Amino acid sequence: MVRPIINNVSVDCVIFGFDNTSLNVLLTKRELTDPESGEVILQDYTMQGHHVLENENLDNAAKRVLKDKTGLENIFLKQFHTFGDTDRLLKEKDQLWLKTKFPMVLNHVITVAYYSLVDSTKIKPDHQHQDSKWFPVNDLPELGFDHEKIIKMALEYLQEEIRREPIGFELLPEKFTLTQLQNLYEVILNTALDRRNFRKKVAQMKYVIPLNEKQKGVAHKPAQVFIFSRDVYDRTKKEKLDFSI
Amino acid sequence: MVRPIINNVSVDCVIFGFDNTSLNVLLTKRELTDPESGEVILQDYTMQGHHVLENENLDNAAKRVLKDKTGLENIFLKQFHTFGDTDRLLKEKDQLWLKTKFPMVLNHVITVAYYSLVDSTKIKPDHQHQDSKWFPVNDLPELGFDHEKIIKMALEYLQEEIRREPIGFELLPEKFTLTQLQNLYEVILNTALDRRNFRKKVAQMKYVIPLNEKQKGVAHKPAQVFIFSRDVYDRTKKEKLDFSI
DNA sequence: TTGCTGTTGTGTATTTTTTACACTAAGTAA
DNA sequence: TTACTTAGTGTAAAAAATACACAACAGCAA
Numbered sequence: 112m113v114r115p116i117i118n119n120v121s122v123d124c125v126i127f128g129f130d131n132t133s134l135n136v137l138l139t140k141r142e143l144t145d146p147e148s149g150e151v152i153l154q155d156y157t158m159q160g161h162h163v164l165e166n167e168n169l170d171n172a173a174k175r176v177l178k179d180k181t182g183l184e185n186i187f188l189k190q191f192h193t194f195g196d197t198d199r200l201l202k203e204k205d206q207l208w209l210k211t212k213f214p215m216v217l218n219h220v221i222t223v224a225y226y227s228l229v230d231s232t233k234i235k236p237d238h239q240h241q242d243s244k245w246f247p248v249n250d251l252p253e254l255g256f257d258h259e260k261i262i263k264m265a266l267e268y269l270q271e272e273i274r275r276e277p278i279g280f281e282l283l284p285e286k287f288t289l290t291q292l293q294n295l296y297e298v299i300l301n302t303a304l305d306r307r308n309f310r311k312k313v314a315q316m317k318y319v320i321p322l323n324e325k326q327k328g329v330a331h332k333p334a335q336v337f338i339f340s341r342d343v344y345d346r347t348k349k350e351k352l353d354f355s356i
Numbered sequence: 357m358v359r360p361i362i363n364n365v366s367v368d369c370v371i372f373g374f375d376n377t378s379l380n381v382l383l384t385k386r387e388l389t390d391p392e393s394g395e396v397i398l399q400d401y402t403m404q405g406h407h408v409l410e411n412e413n414l415d416n417a418a419k420r421v422l423k424d425k426t427g428l429e430n431i432f433l434k435q436f437h438t439f440g441d442t443d444r445l446l447k448e449k450d451q452l453w454l455k456t457k458f459p460m461v462l463n464h465v466i467t468v469a470y471y472s473l474v475d476s477t478k479i480k481p482d483h484q485h486q487d488s489k490w491f492p493v494n495d496l497p498e499l500g501f502d503h504e505k506i507i508k509m510a511l512e513y514l515q516e517e518i519r520r521e522p523i524g525f526e527l528l529p530e531k532f533t534l535t536q537l538q539n540l541y542e543v544i545l546n547t548a549l550d551r552r553n554f555r556k557k558v559a560q561m562k563y564v565i566p567l568n569e570k571q572k573g574v575a576h577k578p579a580q581v582f583i584f585s586r587d588v589y590d591r592t593k594k595e596k597l598d599f600s601i
Numbered sequence: 602t603t604g605c606t607g608t609t610g611t612g613t614a615t616t617t618t619t620t621a622c623a624c625t626a627a628g629t630a631a
Numbered sequence: 632t633t634a635c636t637t638a639g640t641g642t643a644a645a646a647a648a649t650a651c652a653c654a655a656c657a658g659c660a661a
Contacts, residue, residue, distance in 0.1 A: 119362065120440075120466055166464065169440035193438040193468045195365075195414035219411065221365055221466075223438050271520075290609075307611070308649065325657095331608040332656040535638075552640070553620070570628095576636040577627035 116162035118215065121222045122172040123160035123258070124188070125265035126180060128231030129282040131291060133247040134298050135231070136262055137180060140242035141255055143211060153204050156246070157255040158262075160222055173225040180243065182235035187228040187281040191268040192261075195221040199257045208255065226265040228281035273299055277318065280339035288326055288334035289313060318344035361407035363460065366467045367417040368405035368503070369433070370510035371425060373476030374527040376536060378492040379543050380476070381507055382425060385487035386500055388456060398449050401491070402500040403507075405467055418470040425488065427480035432473040432526040436513040437506075440466040444502045453500065471510040473526035518544055522563065525584035533571055533579035534558060563589035 126137040143153035159180070163172040173188055197219050200209065209216050231245065246252055248266055251259060273279055279295050280287075293309045313319050318340045326333035371382040388398035404425070408417040418433055442464050445454060454461050476490065491497055493511055496504060518524055524540050525532075538554045558564050563585045571578035 117364065117464075120365065163440070163466075166442050168442055169438065169466070190437065192435065193414065195408070195468065197411050197413055219362075221408075221414070221468075223440065223466075275516075288609090305648095305650070306609090307651080310610080311648095326609095328658095329608080330658045331606075332610085332658095334609055533638085550621070551638090552622080555639080556619095571638095574637080575629040577629095577638045579638055 114164040114166060116164055118162060119217050119220050120163045121160045121220050122163055122169060122176055123158045123194075123222045123224045123261055124173055124176045124180070125158060125224065125226040125262050126177065127226060127228050127248070127265075127269065127282065128234075128245055129295055129298070130231065130245070131294055132298075133249065134266075134282075135245035136248050136251070137243055138246055138252070138254070139180075140244070141208060143208060153208060155204075155253040155255050156244075156251075157258050162220075163223075169223050173223075173227075177227055177229075180238065180241075181229055182238040183229060183233060187278060188225050189227070189268070189272065190223060190225050192264055193221060193223045194257060194261060195219075196257070202256070205256050222261075224261050224265065226269060228269075228278060230282060230284055232284050270300060277316070277339065277344055283339075286322065286324070286336045286338055288336060290334060292319075292337070317347055318342075359409040359411060361409055363407060364462050364465050365408045366405045366465050367408055367414060367421055368403045368439075368467045368469045368506055369418055369421045369425070370403060370469065370471040370507050371422065372471060372473050372493070372510075372514065372527065373479075373490055374540055374543070375476065375490070376539055377543075378494065379511075379527075380490035381493050381496070382488055383491055383497070383499070384425075385489070386453060387487075388453060398453060400449070400498040400500050401489075401496075402503050407465075408468075414468050418468075418472075422472055422474075425483065425486075426474055427483040428474060428478060432523060433470050434472070434513070434517065435468060435470050437509055438466060438468045439502060439506060440464075441502070447501070450501050467506075469506050469510065471514060473514075473523060475527060475529055477529055515545060522561070522584065522586075522589055528584075531567065531569070531581045531583055533581060535579060537564075537582070562592055563587075 128135045128137060138156035139159040141153065141155055141157050141159075142151060144150060145152050159176075161172065161176045161179070163169060167175075169190065170188070173190070174184070174186075177186055177188060178184055199222075200206070200216075200218055200220060206218075248262065251262065254262070273296070279292065279299065282295060283291060289310055290306075292313065293304055293306065296309070297304055320338050320340055320343070322336045322338060324336040326336060373380045373382060383401035384404040386398065386400055386402050386404075387396060389395060390397050404421075406417065406421045406424070408414060412420075414435065415433070418435070419429070419431075422431055422433060423429055444467075445451070445461075445463055445465060451463075493507065496507065499507070518541070524537065524544065527540060528536060534555055537558065538549055538551065541554070542549055565583050565585055565588070567581045567583060569581040571581060
């Protein structure tokens, strides 16, 4: 049974991944060629959102988009802003795209934006093609619609959230080293952190648990391997006591 | 010229005010009486959102609602979440209300929620009636739709935001005392603060500026009066340096 | 087997920030 | 003049943040 779409409300999902070097965003290529000359007349990237369906909750729509793009379920997903400027689809190239490919879409679509954090090593192979590609969030390609603005804002919200909640782990494989974790924080917060001080901090986090296991296949001293336990976190968080006033 | 409404998208605005004792929310009474018996069959409060208009930006819709409810413009306004659950208007009493009063409204309306901070002493007299009333956010009356959920979430976002940005001043008159400011923080953060330590903190905030002026008409030592300067704040903020990792 | 390479893992001293705490000053009203 | 109420202030102790350098380990190449 196919449910009809709500034609003025969509969901966009900024999919963040981490490759030990940079924080990346998964984007989908958009391309138009002139049917006569075969010339490429439009080429850029977008997040390829989806319209919300009749009788579908927003969060479910976001999960659906994420599943579609990555094949993954039960992924960290956070709504952060809704974009509804009346001119957000009106740039010439975007109108050209919409008229050509989606003539039924309105000129004013409100999009509810989410960001998600995925362990990019987990993305299933059949989702690797699809004209989808990872781009460093600090070095984005040309983007369609208002997607650059959306991604920039997603990053800002992520930077705030990661100071409050242990969500960085969502971007790492289940087992990780402290250096990986530190790199992650450095990249997201865009700052250098002292290794010893960082480790002291992590040592206080009872929910970051060392395993009796070492890194393998590296040509240097292998690091100890850790896991994150949401269980322990939930049981020990209590009060966050970080009043900044 | 009246623009038509977008019938599945609305804007709700949680209007916060402060009366030196509690943080309050401005709510509007909703009432239905049986046309025959005259008996009250529905009575509660809502935020009385408005639908977004064709060709209207979301932020402008929120400003319009705020203007309508308070008579004020240029007020602090922050979008914090969009609520789109399919069942959010389906409670029996809400359906009764909608069918009676707004038969054209759909069963599934997505609402973009904002919160605003107003100096409640500024609300113009002609906006005082209107069945609108202030309620302490910790002691809300019975509410319609999902408005309790929305208000609770607004408070959470406000609590986060006020730790990062100097937005508390929006709730105070232009001139205020440090005790007022402290009460405000205590009420919003729901915690007790030490007076001396609080004042030390504020003393570091160059944008909280003492005037050569004292409180008047109080039966005790009058307090010094301060103003907040957004100008100074903007010029001195630079880096926030509050990395919690 | 030895040594080279590259990364891991660790402790301490200093500075900064946060916390806890109690008395005098100023004005009004009786 | 006194009583009442809130304003305004400093210091010591504890906790948190910062800065900083070297030995240990594994793989690899000679």
